[in-house]
Amino acid sequence: MARAFTLGRAPCALSGLGHLVSPEVPRRAPAGPVAAVATCLHVRQRMGRGGGKGKGSGKGKGAGSQKPTDDPNFVRWSKNMRLQGSPSGAVYVVEDYVASGSFSRVFRVHEAKRWGERRVYAAKVMRKEDSYIQYTSSGPKEGELLMRLEAAQAAQEQEVLTMRCLDSFATKDDAGQEYWCLILEWLDASLFDIVRANGHRGLHLSMVRILLRQLLEQLKVLQELKCTHTDIKHKNCCLANTEHYLAPSSGGPTIILTQPLAKFIDYGNAVFEGDKKPHPIHTKQFRAPEVLLNVRMGWGPASDTWTLGVTAAFLVSGQLIFNSHDPTELLRLMRQALGPFPARLLAAAQDNRMRKAAELAEGGVEPQLGSWLNLAGKGPAEAACADLLLRMLALDPGERLSAEEALRHTFIADGGDGEKAPIPPKTSELRYLGAS
Template sequence: MEWSRSREREKIKNQREKEETKKEKHYKLQKDEIFNQRYLFVQAISDGTFGRVVRVFDGGENDFKAIKIIKSVKRHIQSAKIEYGILRTIHQQNEYHPGNQKIVRAYEAFSHKDNYCIVFEDLGLSLYDFMRGKYFGGFELKAVQEILYDCLQGLDFMHASGYTHTDLKPENILLIDKQQKGKKEGHYHVKIIDLGGAVFQTECHSQLINTRQYRAPEVILRNKWTNLSDMWCMGCIAVELFTGQQLFKPKGNDFYHLAMIEKHCGPIPIEMIQQCRNEAREYFNEYQLNDSFLKWPDDQFMVQELNLMKVFKALIPQNQQELLNLIENLIVIEPLKRLTPKQALEHEFFKLTFN
């Protein structure tokens, strides 16, 4: 019963969010449109919840840039202004840190016909779009190593600057190469984008962060979270880069998500259960059953899927122990037991040489 009620609440909430998003309109682009008396519209790149991204030619510097055109919706504009402020601030801090170059650069912001716009450096495809173009096949090990290293450098820089990204996923990691081949001079290099949800360590932390498939267990439980929630995301991304498939597909339900996490990582510790908010406590029994307090879903289809689900340790070949060990130290239920970005950068996986 708990499973059914929880699923119904999630369904209603998701439907409301979809209906609200449909009412919000994207900016209508005009052929040869000029932005801020400088940027000539070249082509549309992508559309998102916040608005749309276009490629433009910068007549002032004689090169290409990307402009994010935000929908005329208050919450999206506020988020965009926060993102621009963070990017302008963070790049002025510790400019010699190697991770400084792994975060996308924003050059200016302005209003265009009632739409807030941010000008970014022009980058390539997102990891998600690149994998989609490969029919969601995984990357070769050398590419996995290079991409993860760049991401961890960027995260180390962000965390050292006091920020948690809060929404790491393949859609928010862009390849530097713009030729859509992924490689640049024989290597895969990336930058982290979309800092609109980034939170400074002394700011008020909202309960819910992360895109669902990459959401850390402490966030699902509505416990206090830190920048180590980003490292759970990195573990999920590492598996996805290697296999081409998302590790968690929780079907919009926290209850099922927690069951998947326990299947991969073992029982959720009692200390974390005791700290969780009231709405999450309904997922747990007052007593242990097979070492777990979790009330497993009573939906037979979901139970069957859980039984058939392969754990991540079975997805990584036995001859790739260094990669598996890295992932095992990122996808850890207890946040304080996860590697920090700095610790992860020192892992043996990044000392391997691939042909």
């Protein structure tokens, strides 16, 4: 039987941002471990438990190309393992394993208490300090950054959209080895997951606008703190809730989220101005031109605008616009989509081979991005969206919009022509990603 649904009742209304979604279990839990919240880099398939009496991995750094989590003894755990050490005295009980990344394992946990509502959280467990290739990870630093971002929004009386870190402390695994634990709000599927569930077709433009606005608000706080996330991508943006209905569209039924709220995850490699900068950064398909060319002035917060622009283009089209692992091919695709590389950018390139590839890349004078995304020659909302993405993806980082400037763009400010989400059919049922 279909449930009644009113757009205005959503905690994060389609017409605006609404209030923060609490880190409680959704009204109906999604099937399977879809909360890949705060994993570092690549999430693996579900693995075996690794409980038992074996010795832990001990201290030390990740070496060569082996990720810290490649060690089979990294975080020896078992169901109902108790994560202790919180300054508040709270104890968190492991319910299940969720995901693994380069530096951490993520578990579904709840706080051990006799009374009150049981809330589910994500526990990100890692070594206190670790390294892998050019990257470093610091558990305490990541926790402090998340709390600082939340405090910055609260101080400005802004809605707190950043993923919340509720606890940060040293703990031990089943083998008695020491780790650092972050207790994070439980999030749901990633933007990659929701687009995949939509048949790898772009989302409705109203969904793109709302999700992009929320992510720009979070990026604005990062940029005000002169901090670069360094790994924004579709798999590092997670939804607080996947409740949705299917609305008719020209390409077939399309997903409309009833409570759209997206948040960045994985702040473990964030870099503040003045910190040592690793090179390169970004997942390859999201890598900014200043990183590919290794320009003299280096990369900075503007590179996050680029990666968010690539993520937004993915939401529009359902595809990665720069889908290659070959750096020269990435430059060629950028040239075709965005026009000629600015002379100033090429002059600053320290990688001569990549500079030559950028100079030789073929393409027309006019950017083709709007056509690639099927936005050209349509209505005002599509034109406004294409214009914003071109400005977020300016090849010269000095010409790229900041998050604050992007929030003032007409596509975000009024949706171009104020396009709204389709009203659900009377027979529409609310669904959840992963639910049968």
